Amino acid sequence: MELNDLQNRNVGEQNYKLVDIPQYPTTGWEEFTQVISRSIKTELLTGLKITFNAMKGALFNNEMHTVKYPQEKLPIAPRYRAIHKLLVLLESGNNRCIGCGLCEKICPANCIKIDTKLDKDSRKEVVDYSINLGRCIFCGYCAEVCPELAIVHGNRYENASEQRAHFVLKDDLLTPIDLLKQQKEYDGFGAISDDADSKIKKTPLAY
Amino acid sequence: MDSGYIIGTIVNVIVVLAVFSALAGFTTYIERKVLAFMQRRLGPMNVGPYGILQVAADGIKLFTKEDFIPQNAVKPIFMIAPIITAATAFIALTAIPFLPEFEIMGHTVRPIIADINVGLLFVLGAMAIGMYGPLLAGMSSGNKWSLLGGARTAIQLLSFEVVTGLSILAPLMLVGSLSLIDINNYQNGGITDWLIWCQPVSFILFLIAGFAETNRTPFDLLEHEAEVVAGFATEYSGMRWGMFFIGEYANLFAISFMASLIFLGGFNDLWFIPGAIAIILKVAFFIFFFLWTRAAWPHVRPDQLMWLCWKVLMPLAVVNIVLTGLVIMI
Numbered sequence: 095m096e097l098n099d100l101q102n103r104n105v106g107e108q109n110y111k112l113v114d115i116p117q118y119p120t121t122g123w124e125e126f127t128q129v130i131s132r133s134i135k136t137e138l139l140t141g142l143k144i145t146f147n148a149m150k151g152a153l154f155n156n157e158m159h160t161v162k163y164p165q166e167k168l169p170i171a172p173r174y175r176a177i178h179k180l181l182v183l184l185e186s187g188n189n190r191c192i193g194c195g196l197c198e199k200i201c202p203a204n205c206i207k208i209d210t211k212l213d214k215d216s217r218k219e220v221v222d223y224s225i226n227l228g229r230c231i232f233c234g235y236c237a238e239v240c241p242e243l244a245i246v247h248g249n250r251y252e253n254a255s256e257q258r259a260h261f262v263l264k265d266d267l268l269t270p271i272d273l274l275k276q277q278k279e280y281d282g283f284g285a286i287s288d289d290a291d292s293k294i295k296k297t298p299l300a301y
Numbered sequence: 302m303d304s305g306y307i308i309g310t311i312v313n314v315i316v317v318l319a320v321f322s323a324l325a326g327f328t329t330y331i332e333r334k335v336l337a338f339m340q341r342r343l344g345p346m347n348v349g350p351y352g353i354l355q356v357a358a359d360g361i362k363l364f365t366k367e368d369f370i371p372q373n374a375v376k377p378i379f380m381i382a383p384i385i386t387a388a389t390a391f392i393a394l395t396a397i398p399f400l401p402e403f404e405i406m407g408h409t410v411r412p413i414i415a416d417i418n419v420g421l422l423f424v425l426g427a428m429a430i431g432m433y434g435p436l437l438a439g440m441s442s443g444n445k446w447s448l449l450g451g452a453r454t455a456i457q458l459l460s461f462e463v464v465t466g467l468s469i470l471a472p473l474m475l476v477g478s479l480s481l482i483d484i485n486n487y488q489n490g491g492i493t494d495w496l497i498w499c500q501p502v503s504f505i506l507f508l509i510a511g512f513a514e515t516n517r518t519p520f521d522l523l524e525h526e527a528e529v530v531a532g533f534a535t536e537y538s539g540m541r542w543g544m545f546f547i548g549e550y551a552n553l554f555a556i557s558f559m560a561s562l563i564f565l566g567g568f569n570d571l572w573f574i575p576g577a578i579a580i581i582l583k584v585a586f587f588i589f590f591f592l593w594t595r596a597a598w599p600h601v602r603p604d605q606l607m608w609l610c611w612k613v614l615m616p617l618a619v620v621n622i623v624l625t626g627l628v629i630m631i
Contacts, residue, residue: 160343207556
């Protein structure tokens with residue numbers, strides 16, 4: 095099917111397959127003949143055949159649809175917006191976050207909180223960073239707006255807990271220092287595109 | 302009447318009761334598995350290997366659940382109704398010969414509790430009394446869904462009782478005996494002697510009526526979830542509901558055994574297969590068929606059910622009897 099076929103909204107012009115529905119019986123004799131013809135045409139056996147083949151396919155041809163969920167999981171889409179992750183710089187292990195506060199500003203659910211202070215070199219340092227996942231609507235604006243690719247969406251979607259306090263821990267989001275080697279650049283929501291370098295334009299000096 | 306006979310009968314009764322109660326539970330497992338496979342699901346998987354202990358888990362759940370009696374129910378009848386269903390289902394099993402005679406430790410064992418000369422009539426009668434279970438349950442529950450379910454019980458089971466009786470009449474005229482053992486022995490000449498070949502119409506009618514009487518899809522109007530919640534069983538919980546369940550599955554086995562005995566050669570040896578295994582295979586096929594249709598076919602409406610019973614099946618059964626009678630006369 096082409097895109098044009100889908101965009102054509104004029105009912106009747108599409109290549110529909112019409113089902114042949116015979117007239118409903120009106121008299122008793124027509125009803126009787128309908129029953130007779132349906133009994134002889136073995137339509138009921140067709141239903142049995144279909145279910146039997148479904149069973150055969152499920153048992154022997156690996157067509158079982160069940161995913162045994164806690165043991166097996168379906169892959170999630172690359173742009174899926176699950177629980178956030180805070181990434182760190184691969185070279186030094188420092189926080190990527192520069193404490194600019196853009197995510198805090200843009201967050202429509204108002205669930206991000208950043209505490210910053212100036213350190214001894216007069217650089218901004220992030221003291222605390224928390225996302226209240228109980229409030230978060232997973233819109234992805236924070237990941238999109240982050241200039242340093244520091245806050246991204248991860249792949250953990252099983253966010254159930256007994257306490258609300260569990261939903262706000264920074265240590266949970268931040269890549270632990272011992273797992274630094276396993277940190278991967280995120281290609282999902284808010285990540286830069288593959289051809290980002292070619293899209294960069296020089297800022298004209300004459301501003 | 303010697304004491305050996307009494308002891309043998311009691312042992313028979315206990316064995317039948319135990320085996321068929323266990324089979325009823327096991328059939329629920331098979332049913333869930335088969336239905337799941339036909340819908341490309343796995344079915345119960347977590348309790349025991351391949352979920353086989355699900356039966357035990359369900360049993361524990363049923364036994365420990367609160368035995369709830371609604372305020373407006375008619376209490377004695379409400380409490381007795383499930384017992385009627387379960388009891389009549391097992392009473393019906395008494396006159397059915399399950400296996401051929403066999404010897405164990407020098408004793409000849411007859412796997413039939415009561416070999417009476419009107420066995421078939423007894424089985425049908427006992428199963429028909431089972432109708433009181435759902436009917437009384439529906440009327441005593443004090444619930445409109447239950448009442449509707451009870452009303453449907455009355456129309457469905459009562460009407461299809463007629464078709465069952467008439468459909469069996471034709472083979473009975475050929476055999477000339479109401480004893481299920483005589484009917485079985487009549488077909489002992491191999492596969493060509495089976496009554497299904499000379500009575501195909503009554504076989505199909507009997508099977509259709511069997512579906513209706515055991516309350517299976519496509520005729521499970523008594524507890525049609527989409528229309529009447531759970532029909533007569535709406536207010537039942539725990540073991541009382543479990544008794545309805547066991548009775549229903551015991552009826553399923555009774556109908557399967559009867560269909561195998563009357564039409565498919567019963568427990569006569571089949572080629573190289575010994576008779577005991579042959580009848581188990583036949584019954585297993587019928588049970589599978591009951592589950593299979595549940596996965597494949599839709600329900601019918603109550604009015605369609607009545608129409609089918611009185612305007613199609615019953616005339617067919619009568620014509621079949623008349624034709625059989627003419628053939629016998631000639």
